[in-house]
Amino acid sequence: MASIYNDIRAALESHLSNVSGIPSVAYENVTFEPTTGTSFLQVMFLPVERRPAARGLNPQQRYQGVFSILAHTPEGKGPKAADDYANILIEAFEATTDISFTNSDTETIKVSIDYAERQQGIIDSPWYYVRVDIGWYIYK
Amino acid sequence: MSVQSTVKVNKTLQQKLDKANGSIEEAIKDQLEHIANYAVAISPVDTGAYVESFSMIPAGQGGGRMKSRSARSDSVKEGEAKRETFASKARKNLYGDINKFNLETSDKITLINRSTHARDVEDTYGYGVFAKVRNKFG
Numbered sequence: 620m621a622s623i624y625n626d627i628r629a630a631l632e633s634h635l636s637n638v639s640g641i642p643s644v645a646y647e648n649v650t651f652e653p654t655t656g657t658s659f660l661q662v663m664f665l666p667v668e669r670r671p672a673a674r675g676l677n678p679q680q681r682y683q684g685v686f687s688i689l690a691h692t693p694e695g696k697g698p699k700a701a702d703d704y705a706n707i708l709i710e711a712f713e714a715t716t717d718i719s720f721t722n723s724d725t726e727t728i729k730v731s732i733d734y735a736e737r738q739q740g741i742i743d744s745p746w747y748y749v750r751v752d753i754g755w756y757i758y759k
Numbered sequence: 760m761s762v763q764s765t766v767k768v769n770k771t772l773q774q775k776l777d778k779a780n781g782s783i784e785e786a787i788k789d790q791l792e793h794i795a796n797y798a799v800a801i802s803p804v805d806t807g808a809y810v811e812s813f814s815m816i817p818a819g820q821g822g823g824r825m826k827s828r829s830a831r832s833d834s835v836k837e838g839e840a841k842r843e844t845f846a847s848k849a850r851k852n853l854y855g856d857i858n859k860f861n862l863e864t865s866d867k868i869t870l871i872n873r874s875t876h877a878r879d880v881e882d883t884y885g886y887g888v889f890a891k892v893r894n895k896f897g
Contacts, residue, residue: 665887667894685890689882752890
């Protein structure tokens with residue numbers, strides 16, 4: 620069912636919202652006005668593949684993609700804050716983590732984390748940010 | 760006294776090995792073309808500067824194509840240019856790169872985009888082109 624994407628996104632975002640030690644989160648297509656000098660996270664849900672996992676009629680599908688989180692910290696204050704957020708995120712979404720989510724139809728799905736990796740820090744004035752890419756998959 | 764062993768390579772065997780090497784090289788280049796096609800297919804296209812800035816180069820080697828959006832007059836949005844024209848040129852660029860590789864000396868290949876707004880496309884606009892490529896082929 621195509622609405623699986625809603626559930627995958629909800630699973631990942633609700634898991635993120637339960638992580639302690641992180642700043643405010645800017646979700647996709649939700650108005651968010653960052654305050655200069657105050658750190659925040661920006662999330663992006665990037666579906667990549669939907670492929671049959673087996674032959675035959677009505678096969679189970681394997682969905683996979685990336686949940687990207689940009690950890691924005693104030694420019695000119697060094698890399699530590701962004702590095703610390705990246706470390707927290709990588710730990711919270713460590714490979715082999717399974718994230719359960721129960722939707723409004725009381726159906727529970729389990730999204731598995733394939734990998735969590737960070738990229739180099741980038742200056743995008745007035746921010747310095749580090750991108751953390753979390754690879755996920757689910758069979759449904 | 761040294762010890763050595765010499766074997767004579769049977770010509771037929773050598774021919775089979777050469778043929779196998781050719782097949783392996785072809786398979787690797789097919790996979791690189793698959794990556795090139797995917798990167799171009801998921802890229803946003805407006806002036807074409809971004810997609811035409813993709814290069815495939817041996818890892819560790821600098822350089823690569825760099826196009827600037829501000830130097831372009833055509834735009835898909837304005838109807839003066841067609842998306843497929845830009846995408847086709849981008850694929851042609853990458854196929855040319857792939858055909859130049861010497862796979863006996865290049866064991867790692869890097870896909871790079873040096874357009875002036877490559878970072879904006881990846882992060883600010885949220886297309887995550889390289890994140891998707893790494894997820895699918897990494």
